[in-house]
Amino acid sequence: METMESIETPAIAARHPLDIPAGVIRRLQARLKRSVKGRDEVIDLILIALMADGHVLLEDYPGSGKTTLAKTLGESIIDDVEEDEIPSFRRIQFTPDLLPSDITGVSVFDVDSASFHFRRGPIFAYVVLGDEINRTSPKVQSAMLEAMAEKQVTVDNVSYPLNDLFFVIATQNPLDLAGTFPLPVAQLDRFLFKVRMDYIAREAEIDVVNNRILGNPVREEDLPKVRRGEIVDARRAMEEHVKVNAHVSTCLVDIARSIRANPKVMQGISTRSLVLMVPALKAAALMRGRDYVTDDDVKWLAPYVFSHRLSLAPGVVEPHAVVKECSKEAVEALSRATLK
Amino acid sequence: MLSKLKHVLWVFSGALIWSASLGVLCSQRSPMALSILAAVTAGLVGAASGFFLARSRLRLAGLWLGAAALIALVCALISFARNTTLFSVVLGPSLLFSLSEACGWLLVPWILVAVLRASTQRQSAFVVLEVGAVGLVLSSIFAGHRDGFINRPFFLVDPLFGAGWDPTPVFLGLGALVGVVLIGLMASLSAQRRSFLDLFLLMVLIFGCFLFVPVARLKDFQGKQLHGGTGDLKLPGDGTGEGQGGQGGSQGQQGGSQGGSQGQQGGSQGGGQGQQGGAQSGGQGGQGGQGGEQQQGQDGQSQQTDELKFSDRQEQEKDSPVAVVIFRDDYEPPGGVYYFRQDAFSVYNGTKLVRDASGKFDRDALNDFPTRATPVDVPELRDFRFFSETDKPRVGSLDPTAFKQLETTVALIAEHSRPFGLNNPVSFAPRSNPDPSKFQRAYSVTSMVVTKPYKEILQYQPGNPSWDQETWDHYLAAPRDPRYAKLAEEILQTLPEEYRDIPMARVIAIKLWMEKNCIYSLTTKHNASDTPVESFLFGDRTGYCVFLGHSAAYLYRTLGIPARVCHGYAVEAAQRGGGSSLLIRSKNAHEWAEVYLDGLGWTDMDISPERTLEKPQEQVDQSLQQMMGELARKDPEDPPPDDKPRQDLQEILRKLALALLKAFPWCFLAVLAGLYGIKIYRRTRPYFAPDARLPVVVYRATLDKLADRGLLRTKGETRGEFARRLSSLCPSFAELTERHLEHALGPGARPSNRQRYLQLMQETTRQAERHASFGRKLLFILNPISWWWVK
Known part of the structure; x- marks a missing residue:
């Protein structure tokens, strides 16, 4: 077995710069999976979005565990900068009568100092759960989306930067659309992923119910948490050390071109979406213990990243299927390229 | 809606082509209004039946067998009706004859057209058979024109000559018309795109027919002419003999091309007849005592x-x-x-x-x-x-x-x-x-x-x-x-x-x-x-x-x-x-x-x-x-006699086909050797490839070996997915895949360990053929093209 000793392991070697980000992901994964059952892929996608500095739009029905998910994520992050008074987790329930200032915060007059003080809104948090984002007015939506894009809010001509680790999990109900303001494609573009959550598997559901009946709520307290700074460092390390081959970028462009050429698509995906895809791919690779992106990652993420950025032709209802169909050739070419 | 209408129109035009060509064929073979009507109807009805047959649950082989049985049955029934006294007494012989002819011309083409069209709609390659059949029907009408006989077929050329016209443009026009009809038929069969395979099949069909149809025999065959109104085609075995000789003689002396060539036709027809009824005609012809025929023989006149x-x-x-x-x-x-x-x-x-x-x-x-x-x-x-x-x-x-x-x-x-x-x-x-x-x-x-x-x-x-x-x-x-x-x-x-x-x-x-x-x-x-x-x-x-x-x-x-x-x-x-x-x-x-x-x-x-x-x-x-x-x-302008033996195209093609057939095994062996060469090269390459190429060649060799066993990455499956699919069968393959991907997509060169790679390859192969018997292993090795599918 001498030979075995001398061989480098295919996974990341010890004291590799990617050890830290990998560990961050592992710890978060463990905590989330402990508290939310049967949502492994959604958890993975959310973590990827977190690592890739993107935001997630969950499309699901009430009571599917998204608050638990977002809350657990927020609680898993140790606020290592106590002095900024930014909480780990905030939830905003969007309603039609909400005003932008309700989420960004407002300047109030302090009688003591006879001056205006900015009172931060709920958006100043590491993890923000925006529940039913399509129920609120476009004005609020745009304020929210500006915050997501710019990582800052502007109140009374003063810009207040948000934390580096500003991560939004928005939800919307796919049914019950009466009185809603559906997000236009341009705004959907701000989200890295749009994830459709289906009902969880039978076993997982039994598990959830049993936990409640037996009074044995899941305790994730004993699992290690992650410090805020670690996540920010992990992002930087990932950006630096996970390799994206030229074949992969070719593949992404080919997918985009194929989608644009498809007659089922009215408006194809933007170049920005390809740029956003790269960190997501890196995070996915990292999550799978690799320091390079493969065809597997592209195939996995392409539908989640691209399908909400398309306008489909009338009569076509399955954006995932369209993206899969369009990416098949390009991914196959990427797979074949490895033997060249 | 419009495309559907177009489709229907095309299908209908195909039916029209069939019915027209059947009508023309019938007018040559059985020139009776009832028969022609039957043939025309058969074309239309057959096409319609084919349309519905294609949508039935019957299989193609069943269709063909059923059609053959039906045709045999129809022929048997018609022959039975003709030979039964009862029918001829009830209907009268001439009515019975025209009825039975019409029945035959209705039913047989109906069945044939229905089956052909149904086959074509199921399997577009059958268009070749259909086009071939219509082509044969149409060209058989002009068969007399073979070998450049400008005066044949008589039914077409004689009226033209009579009116003082040159038949050449008519022939050219008819040829073009037949071409257009065949193209129309081909286009009518399906709105889908025609593949080159059809063209190839058509060529193979024509080539094959040309190779195996005895052209020399066909030359002696003249179309059966039923409408010999002039009476100069009386069979030699015709015992009455009354005035036959004289009539024939006078016909012969007319000399014109018509008499001569028709005599020839009668000749080949009479050849068979004479053989059958020769004994009878020998005695009775003599009894007739006219002696006219002998006179013609003496004369060397046109009568055969x-x-x-x-x-x-x-x-x-x-x-x-x-x-x-x-x-x-x-x-x-x-x-x-x-x-x-x-x-x-x-x-x-x-x-x-x-x-x-x-x-x-x-x-x-x-x-x-x-x-x-x-x-x-x-x-x-x-x-x-x-x-x-x-x-x-x-x-x-x-x-x-x-x-x-x-x-x-x-x-x-x-x-x-x-x-x-x-x-x-x-x-x-x-x-x-x-x-x-x-x-x-x-x-x-x-x-x-x-x-x-x-x-x-x-x-x-x-x-x-x-x-x-x-x-x-x-x-x-x-x-x-x-x-x-x-x-x-x-x-x-x-x-x-x-x-x-x-x-x-x-x-x-x-x-x-x-x-x-x-x-x-x-x-x-x-x-x-x-x-x-x-x-x-x-x-x-x-x-x-x-x-x-x-x-x-x-x-x-x-x-x-x-x-x-x-x-x-x-x-x-x-x-x-x-x-x-x-x-x-x-x-x-x-x-x-x-x-x-x-x-x-x-x-x-x-x-x-x-x-x-x-x-x-x-x-x-x-x-x-x-x-x-x-x-x-006195023939000064006579060209020197062409002493070259006639170039027989059929013979040349036959030789060509034979040469191809002879060369085929060698070509096949050469291709096989090439395939094996590539297979062996790809398989042995890991042992002498430079280190930089090692991850690729080892992985390819492993994939080749897996392909031998039918384990192939399906299209759209990523390398990782393929490795996961095989993980229970070949656990080592996952590591090999990972190493390969890391080399191909990973962050730059890392030292590759040749020994480990070869070990992984051998392990994977061993795991993959764990359960295979010796015979199957041999088959794996002998498969020359398994590597072709490795992508």
């Missing part, structure tokens, strides 16, 4: 003599010149008589010898005038033609020392139905008519003429060693009458003892005996007999050449010597008088017996009786002969 007629009185009409033969070289026949063979009769039908209609025997007599240089299709003569001094003669080929090549030009004064030439013609070639006001046509014949004196004939053996049993039986078929054998035995008794075992001596003995004991007379009384030849030979032995020839041939055959009777002209050599031209008169018409000798071929063994009841023939006017010869020779 498929069989030689026996009659009581051979008509002697005025002696007229029929042809001029110009000898290109001096030649004196050893027997003193030039025999110009026009026709040969060798099929014994119970009474007499008739022409062979199968095309297998007597191929040295041509059926048509040559339109280009035509070699005679007889093996020994063909050999002769290409025989050179150095070649060793084959078994059964002719003795080169016994012959010399002689070219003759024949200018016909009277219309003939087929060309004649001296014995053993090797090739015929057309010549331009030297003087159309005097001559009907001209052609040249190259013959191998015998130069050996007759006395040397004794050394030759009868028959040909290369003949098969069928040929022997054919040329030895003789009457079973025991009197022949008895007579032959008697004649042989006159032969000296030492010659009795020499076959040719026996032949000559018979010839001499007959010459001594028969009397030549144009008047006989043997026709009343059912067996005219026996009546002659065992009676008063008084008769003319037909009787003499037949008797001699039967006696020769009784002795086991292959013999036949030939028809043509016999002219005394002395008549030529040293000049180069020979005038043939109608009185030179003759029938004689021939025997086949190994090395000499067919040799005349004519009987010229010592005693004759007829006046001696008048001598020909030498100056007339000279003058006609000069006229016939």
Whole structure:
């Protein structure tokens, strides 16, 4: 077995710069999976979005565990900068009568100092759960989306930067659309992923119910948490050390071109979406213990990243299927390229 | 909606094409309004049925089998209805006939069209069959136009000629029309795109048909013409005989192209008929006593003599010149008589010898005038033609020392139905008519003429060693009458003892005996007999050449010597008088017996009786002969005879196909070797590849080995997914895949460990074939193209 000793392991070697980000992901994964059952892929996608500095739009029905998910994520992050008074987790329930200032915060007059003080809104948090984002007015939506894009809010001509680790999990109900303001494609573009959550598997559901009946709520307290700074460092390390081959970028462009050429698509995906895809791919690779992106990652993420950025032709209802169909050739070419 | 309408329109146009071509075909084959209506309906209904059949649950094979069974049933039913007295009594024969014809024309095409169209709709490649079928139907109508006969088919060209029009543009237009129709049919079958495969299949179909359809046989086949309104096509076996000869004769004398060619058609038709009803016609034709047909034979006129007629009185009409033969070289026949063979009769039908209609025997007599240089299709003569001094003669080929090549030009004064030439013609070639006001046509014949004196004939053996049993039986078929054998035995008794075992001596003995004991007379009384030849030979032995020839041939055959009777002209050599031209008169018409000798071929063994009841023939006017010869020779613009053998396209293609077939195994082996070479190269490459390439070549070799076992990455499956799919079977493969991907997509070069890679490859292979038996492993190794699918 001498030979075995001398061989480098295919996974990341010890004291590799990617050890830290990998560990961050592992710890978060463990905590989330402990508290939310049967949502492994959604958890993975959310973590990827977190690592890739993107935001997630969950499309699901009430009571599917998204608050638990977002809350657990927020609680898993140790606020290592106590002095900024930014909480780990905030939830905003969007309603039609909400005003932008309700989420960004407002300047109030302090009688003591006879001056205006900015009172931060709920958006100043590491993890923000925006529940039913399509129920609120476009004005609020745009304020929210500006915050997501710019990582800052502007109140009374003063810009207040948000934390580096500003991560939004928005939800919307796919049914019950009466009185809603559906997000236009341009705004959907701000989200890295749009994830459709289906009902969880039978076993997982039994598990959830049993936990409640037996009074044995899941305790994730004993699992290690992650410090805020670690996540920010992990992002930087990932950006630096996970390799994206030229074949992969070719593949992404080919997918985009194929989608644009498809007659089922009215408006194809933007170049920005390809740029956003790269960190997501890196995070996915990292999550799978690799320091390079493969065809597997592209195939996995392409539908989640691209399908909400398309306008489909009338009569076509399955954006995932369209993206899969369009990416098949390009991914196959990427797979074949490895033997060249 | 619009596309659906378009589709329906196309389908309908296909139905129209079918119904039109069936109608046209029917109008040729069964020209009755009811039949044509039935055929047209069959096309439409068949196409519609095909449309629905294609949507049924029946399988294609079932469709075809069912159709075959149905067609057989329909044919059986129609034949039953025709042969049952009840129906003919109830309906009357003519109504029954037209009804049954119409039924046949309705049902059979209906079934065929339905099945063809259904097949095409199921499987687009069947379009080839359909287009082929319509093409065949349409081209069969113009089949008479083959070989550039501008005056055929008659039904089309005769009216045009009558109106003074040139038929060429009509033919070109019709050809183009047929092309358009076929393209329309092809387009009508499906709105989907036509693949190149169809085109290829069509070409293969045509090529295959061309290879395997015997074109030479087809040439002798003439379309069945039912509407012979003029009555000149009465069958020879027609017992009434009343006025037939005269009518035929007058027809013949009209001479025009129509009479000639129709006579020819009647000829081939009558060939079969004569064979069937020959016994009857032999006796009854004689009873008719008209003798007209014989007269035509004498005349050498256009009416065909498929069989030689026996009659009581051979008509002697005025002696007229029929042809001029110009000898290109001096030649004196050893027997003193030039025999110009026009026709040969060798099929014994119970009474007499008739022409062979199968095309297998007597191929040295041509059926048509040559339109280009035509070699005679007889093996020994063909050999002769290409025989050179150095070649060793084959078994059964002719003795080169016994012959010399002689070219003759024949200018016909009277219309003939087929060309004649001296014995053993090797090739015929057309010549331009030297003087159309005097001559009907001209052609040249190259013959191998015998130069050996007759006395040397004794050394030759009868028959040909290369003949098969069928040929022997054919040329030895003789009457079973025991009197022949008895007579032959008697004649042989006159032969000296030492010659009795020499076959040719026996032949000559018979010839001499007959010459001594028969009397030549144009008047006989043997026709009343059912067996005219026996009546002659065992009676008063008084008769003319037909009787003499037949008797001699039967006696020769009784002795086991292959013999036949030939028809043509016999002219005394002395008549030529040293000049180069020979005038043939109608009185030179003759029938004689021939025997086949190994090395000499067919040799005349004519009987010229010592005693004759007829006046001696008048001598020909030498100056007339000279003058006609000069006229016939006046052809300065004649191109030199095309001596090249005709390039037979079919033969060339057949050779090509054969060569391809022969080359195929080698090509196949070469391709196989190439495939194995690539397989081995890809497999052994890991052992000598540079380190930088190692992850790729090792991975490829592993994939090849997995592909041998049918484990292939499906399209759209990523490398990782494939490895996960195989993880339970080959756990090592996952690591190998990871290493490979890391090399291909990972962050730059890392040291690759050759040993570990090879180990992983071997482990994966071992795991993959863990459960395979030895036989299967062998199969894995032998599969030459498994690597092809590795991507």
